[in-house]
Each structure stands twice: as C-alpha cells, then as structure tokens.
Amino acid sequence: MSPVLQPPPRRTTRRSVLAGAVALIAGGALAACGGSSGTASTKAADGSTTVTVLRSTGSTFEPLYIAEQQGYFKAAGLTVTIKAGAQDTSQNAPSVLNGEAEFAMTDSSGFLKAAAQKLPVRVVSNLQAATTKTPPSDGLLVKKDSPIKSYADLEGKTVGLAALGGTLQFICEYSTKQAGGDPSKIKFVALPLTSLNDAVQQGKVDAVYTFATFLDAGKAAGLTAIGQGTNALPGLPQALLFSSQAWLAKNADTAKKFTDAISKAIDYANANPDAVRAVDTQYTQLPADYIKNRTIQQFSAPIDTGVMQTVITNMVDFGLLKAAPDSNSLLWDQAATTTNSQ
Known part of the structure; x- marks a missing residue:
C-alpha cells in the first residue's frame, strides 16, 4: 500500500467519489488513445530494447529496482527506465495509453475502474497480493x-x-x-x-x-x-503491472522478457528481505526505524483469477464499480495466473 497518499480532507458520498474517479480515468485515458502506445519498441545505442515503467510513489515497487540491480533486465536485453508515476496510481492509465510508458503500477481497484470503462489495458503481472503467510500491513x-x-x-x-x-x-x-x-x-x-x-x-x-x-x-x-x-481476502492484488493492449500485441516478446525478469526479481526479493529494505531506504519516504523492523510482505507474480472475480462482483455490489468489466479483457494472454492463493 502506498504510504505517501495524502489527498485533501473532504467529506463526500460514495456515489460522487466514484463518479469523479471514473470521469478522471476515462477522460484522460480516452483522450490519449490516439497516441503511440501501439508502436514497436525502440532500441538503445547498445542494441537493447528500451522500456519505461511507472511505479507507485509509495512502495511495493521493490522488485523493479531489484531486477535492475541484479542484472535481470540487462540479461534480457532490456534497458528499463523506472519513473515515479501518478500519486493516485489509477491515473497512470493515460500515460500508458499515449505511449509515455510501456508499463505502469496500480492496485486492483484502480485497474478495474479503468477496465470497466473499456479502456484497452491489460494486467501483465502481479507484484504483491494479500497473503496469510505474513502479518497484515x-x-x-x-x-x-x-x-x-x-x-x-x-x-x-x-x-x-x-x-x-x-x-x-x-x-x-x-x-x-x-x-x-x-x-x-x-x-x-x-x-x-x-x-x-x-x-x-x-x-x-x-x-x-x-x-x-x-x-x-x-x-x-x-x-x-x-x-x-x-x-x-488472500490473493487480493495490492500492486500489479499493466500495459496497453495495442503495445502488447506488437511487442509480446519484449513484454515476456520484462515479466520474466520481474518474476526472477520477485523470487530474489522473497529470499533476500535485506535487498527490499535497501530499496526502501533509497527510494521511499518510510522512516528508517520502520524499514529496519517491518515485516517484509511476500511478493508474487501470478494473478489469482478467482479472487479477481470476487473483487469485481463485490465492487459492483458495493457501488464501487458501475458495471463489471469483461473478464476476457483484464489479463494479457501470457500473464501468470493462479487459483490457489493462501
């Protein structure tokens, strides 16, 4: 969860908040659909493929930097630029759709709100999901x-x-x-x-x-x-990566190299919690004592499709989504999935 999310104080109804959020997402992203998100990947001077990913402004992005530090991106022939995205990660969709970035982070609700508006985005990988294997954060x-x-x-x-x-x-x-x-x-x-x-x-x-x-x-x-x-709700996506449908269609090989590198970084992060703490120290605003003593939550790449459907059904029931997005329009066809979250 992003520890630096600080919206202004306000009192409002659930209905008005939903309407405003959906309007922002839909308006910005649809205006961007005429951009270059469907173009082929570009090459760096050394022949590697360049990729930009927008991370959250809080945390849970640690595997991105670990993939860079451990050389997983380089080994895959990728030059990856990691940039802080919007404070409200649901607002990263326009940047992906207009070609400013190939990938971006958000959480399950942010992505589903975009998907419910029929925006052409797809989940490519989970980063972190709720699990009973560690205490709640x-x-x-x-x-x-x-x-x-x-x-x-x-x-x-x-x-x-x-x-x-x-x-x-x-x-x-x-x-x-x-x-x-x-x-x-x-x-x-x-x-x-x-x-x-x-x-x-x-x-x-x-x-x-x-x-x-x-x-x-x-x-x-x-x-x-x-x-x-x-x-x-074990398996509830707390942080995930998505891309545009058009870019994925033309750059599947690059996307697979990227997600494979992330998967390796996730395994490394889970086995080396001090590497996660080092990223926190360098790239987050978390207090030093908290970083030193906090329980490192497990990272995971697969998306639990059953849990995602549970989230969709209940978000519609609670009025957090106006309508359920098409289940066939959520995941990239090469995204890792599971139905056995714990």
Missing part, C-alpha cells in the same frame, strides 16, 4: 474502549480513509459483509493520511483504515486493530 483501528469489536459493528459508524473508492474501502466493506454486517450503512470520509490516527483518538470518526508505518504508530499509541486487513 494494513487494518482497521479503533479506540481501546470502542464498542466496535468486529466489522459487523461498523453499521451506522463513520470510517476515515486516506482515499475513497479504492482497495482499502473495498476490503473494509468486504470484511463487513463477511462478518454479517451491511456495508451500505457505513459512512466513509476522506482525511489526510497523517491525521487518521488522531481523528479516531479524538472521536472525530469511529474508526480509521490505515497501513504501513501509520498502522504501527496507531497500535503503539493504544489503538486496537480489528480483523485481518487485506489478508481477509
């Missing part, structure tokens, strides 16, 4: 004496989020539904990420959903974590 926080003891108790309550309509709102609603509650009776409000813990401590909201160092800080300050965070 995100979660719902309440005051120690709160009457909220489970997600079912959120009915009629106000929950603060750093951004509305995304994966964290989805998992909050999903966990409420799984606990037997009614997600439609929760009021979500957007607050600056750095003020979430204070907001619940001061009683401005009944609960907050936060992540990374902010989750740890909240628990250290006496707040109580409820549930299992995104681990409640």
Whole structure:
C-alpha cells in the first residue's frame, strides 16, 4: 500500500467519489488513445530494447529496482527506465495509453475502474497480493474502549480513509459483509493520511483504515486493530503491472522478457528481505526505524483469477464499480495466473 497518499480532507458520498474517479480515468485515458502506445519498441545505442515503467510513489515497487540491480533486465536485453508515476496510481492509465510508458503500477481497484470503462489495458503481472503467510500491513483501528469489536459493528459508524473508492474501502466493506454486517450503512470520509490516527483518538470518526508505518504508530499509541486487513481476502492484488493492449500485441516478446525478469526479481526479493529494505531506504519516504523492523510482505507474480472475480462482483455490489468489466479483457494472454492463493 502506498504510504505517501495524502489527498485533501473532504467529506463526500460514495456515489460522487466514484463518479469523479471514473470521469478522471476515462477522460484522460480516452483522450490519449490516439497516441503511440501501439508502436514497436525502440532500441538503445547498445542494441537493447528500451522500456519505461511507472511505479507507485509509495512502495511495493521493490522488485523493479531489484531486477535492475541484479542484472535481470540487462540479461534480457532490456534497458528499463523506472519513473515515479501518478500519486493516485489509477491515473497512470493515460500515460500508458499515449505511449509515455510501456508499463505502469496500480492496485486492483484502480485497474478495474479503468477496465470497466473499456479502456484497452491489460494486467501483465502481479507484484504483491494479500497473503496469510505474513502479518497484515494494513487494518482497521479503533479506540481501546470502542464498542466496535468486529466489522459487523461498523453499521451506522463513520470510517476515515486516506482515499475513497479504492482497495482499502473495498476490503473494509468486504470484511463487513463477511462478518454479517451491511456495508451500505457505513459512512466513509476522506482525511489526510497523517491525521487518521488522531481523528479516531479524538472521536472525530469511529474508526480509521490505515497501513504501513501509520498502522504501527496507531497500535503503539493504544489503538486496537480489528480483523485481518487485506489478508481477509488472500490473493487480493495490492500492486500489479499493466500495459496497453495495442503495445502488447506488437511487442509480446519484449513484454515476456520484462515479466520474466520481474518474476526472477520477485523470487530474489522473497529470499533476500535485506535487498527490499535497501530499496526502501533509497527510494521511499518510510522512516528508517520502520524499514529496519517491518515485516517484509511476500511478493508474487501470478494473478489469482478467482479472487479477481470476487473483487469485481463485490465492487459492483458495493457501488464501487458501475458495471463489471469483461473478464476476457483484464489479463494479457501470457500473464501468470493462479487459483490457489493462501
């Protein structure tokens, strides 16, 4: 999860947020469809194929830099430029569609919103997904004496989020539904990420959903974590890579070399957590103590197709998607898949 997402404070309805988000994604991306995303890859002076990838501004991009550092890109004949993309990663779609980048990162909700608008983008690889193999790095926080003891108790309550309509709102609603509650009776409000813990401590909201160092800080300050965070749905994509359908059609060999290099980097990252910490130190704004002590979440390349369908069905049910995207228009035909997330 991106630890530097800091949207301005606002109070709004789920319907208005969804409409605004979809308008931004669709408007920018459709205007870009006349660009060069379908052109063939270009060559560098040394004969390697040049590729640009837009990463998140927070974290979970560590395998990209590890692939570069370990020489996996070079061995594949690729010269890869890694650049910070939009703070809201769902807004990276226009850059991919107009040819500014061949690949970009987002999360499951960001990608599905674009896909639901029939934008010609495809997932090429997962980077990280929720898993019960490691402790949750995100979660719902309440005051120690709160009457909220489970997600079912959120009915009629106000929950603060750093951004509305995304994966964290989805998992909050999903966990409420799984606990037997009614997600439609929760009021979500957007607050600056750095003020979430204070907001619940001061009683401005009944609960907050936060992540990374902010989750740890909240628990250290006496707040109580409820549930299992995104681990409640193992296989839920927290970070994935996508490209344009047109570019993939003309550059399948390059795309396969890129995703194979990422897969090797994921294996290396999982076996060498200090390499992940080194990337965090150089490229993130995470505090040094947090980087040193945090549990390194597992990375994974395959997309769980069953979980993706669960996400789609529930996002439509919760009003986070106006309509379900065509399941045949989500994944690149060479993307690694699974149905056995744990």
